[in-house]
Amino acid sequence: MCGQGKVLVALMLTSARDPGIIPRSLQPPEEELSFDSTSIVDSTPSLHVPRTKEVMVNGLPMKVKYCDTCMLYRPPRCSHCSICNNCVERFDHHCPWVGQCIGLRNYRYFFFFVSSSSVLCIYVFAMCALYIKFLMDGDYPSVWMALKKSPASVVLMIYCFLSLWFVGGLTGFHIYLISSNQTTYENFRYRADKRLNIFDQGCLSNIVEVFCNKIRPSRNDFRAIVQDSVLGFSSMNRLQELEDNSGSYPRSKVQDEVDITGEILKISQRGNIEISDEEMGGNTKGFPSFSSDWKSVGAIDAHSKKGVELESA
Numbered sequence: 563m564c565g566q567g568k569v570l571v572a573l574m575l576t577s578a579r580d581p582g583i584i585p586r587s588l589q590p591p592e593e594e595l596s597f598d599s600t601s602i603v604d605s606t607p608s609l610h611v612p613r614t615k616e617v618m619v620n621g622l623p624m625k626v627k628y629c630d631t632c633m634l635y636r637p638p639r640c641s642h643c644s645i646c647n648n649c650v651e652r653f654d655h656h657c658p659w660v661g662q663c664i665g666l667r668n669y670r671y672f673f674f675f676v677s678s679s680s681v682l683c684i685y686v687f688a689m690c691a692l693y694i695k696f697l698m699d700g701d702y703p704s705v706w707m708a709l710k711k712s713p714a715s716v717v718l719m720i721y722c723f724l725s726l727w728f729v730g731g732l733t734g735f736h737i738y739l740i741s742s743n744q745t746t747y748e749n750f751r752y753r754a755d756k757r758l759n760i761f762d763q764g765c766l767s768n769i770v771e772v773f774c775n776k777i778r779p780s781r782n783d784f785r786a787i788v789q790d791s792v793l794g795f796s797s798m799n800r801l802q803e804l805e806d807n808s809g810s811y812p813r814s815k816v817q818d819e820v821d822i823t824g825e826i827l828k829i830s831q832r833g834n835i836e837i838s839d840e841e842m843g844g845n846t847k848g849f850p851s852f853s854s855d856w857k858s859v860g861a862i863d864a865h866s867k868k869g870v871e872l873e874s875a
C-alpha cells in the first residue's frame with residue numbers, strides 16, 4: 563500500500579503542477595519589429611519579427627526561435643507544445659498518460675512516477691511468485707495446482723510483467739537522458755543530426771541539476787481573472803497601431819479586418835502545427851541581446867555560470 567501511495571503522489575505532482583508554462587506576451591517584442599520589404603503583399607509591407615535570435619549558452623552561440631502564438635522568443639530548451647498550446651521551459655515531451663506536459667517544473671516528479679511504477683511492478687511480481695512458491699511448498703506440490711489455487715496471482719504477474727516492459731524501459735531511457743542532460747525532445751530531434759550537446763556538464767552535475775536544483779515558483783497565476791486582452795486582440799490592435807503610426811501605408815478598414823482575421827487564423831494554425839525548437843547556430847551576427855526576463859529562467863541559470871566562465875576565459 564505504501565508503494566502504491568508513493569506512485570499516486572508522484573502521479574499527482576506530475577499532472578497537477580505547472581510544468582513551466584511561459585506566460586504569453588500581449589504584444590510582439592517592439593525592439594525587434596521591422597518592416598519586411600521582401601514580403602510585400604498587395605503593395606503593403608508587413609510588420610516583421612525576425613524568426614530567430616542568437617543567444618550565448620555555455621559560451622556557444624545558439625539560435626532561439628520566435629513563437630507566433632506566445633509572441634516571444636523561446637528561451638533555450640523551451641518548446642511550444644501543440645497539445646497544450648503553450649511554450650514550456652525545458653520541454654521534455656507531452657505525456658498523454660499523465661495528461662500534462664513534462665517540463666522544467668515537473669520532470670523530477672515524472673521520473674519518480676515512472677521509476678516508482680517500475681519498482682512497484684517488480685515488487686508485486688516478486689511477491690506473487692513467492693506466494694506461488696509457498697503454496698507449492700505446502701499443500702499444492704505442482705506449479706499447475708498452485709496457480710489454480712491463486713488465479714489472482716497469475717493475473718497480477720502477467721499484468722506486472724507486461725507493464726514492466728513499458729515503465730521499466732521508460733525508466734532506463736530517462737536515466738540515460740538525465741545523466742547526459744538531454745530532454746526527450748532534444749534526443750529525438752538532435753540525435754539524427756549528431757549535434758553537440760552543449761548542456762552536458764558531466765554525469766554527476768547533470769543528475770544534481772535535475773534532482774537537487776530548487777524548483778522556481780510558477781510564472782502563472784491560474785486564479786487570475788481572464789482579461790479580454792489575453793485573447794490576443796490587444797496585440798493585434800497594437801500591431802495595427804504601429805502600422806498606422808508609420809503613416810505611409812494607409813489601408814481601408816475592411817481590408818484591415820480581413821487581414822487581422824487571416825493573421826489570427828494563420829497564427830493559430832501555425833501554433834497547432836509548430837513544435838519546432840531552437841537550433842544550434844553558426845552565424846555569430848544578429849541579435850546578441852538577451853532579455854533580462856529570460857536570464858531569470860532556471861533552465862538558463864543552471865548553465866549560465868559555466869557560460870560566463872567560458873566567455874570570460
Ligand SMILES: [Zn+2]
Nearest residue numbers: 629632642649
Ligand atoms: Zn509558444
Ligand SMILES: [Zn+2]
Nearest residue numbers: 643646656663
Ligand atoms: Zn503539452
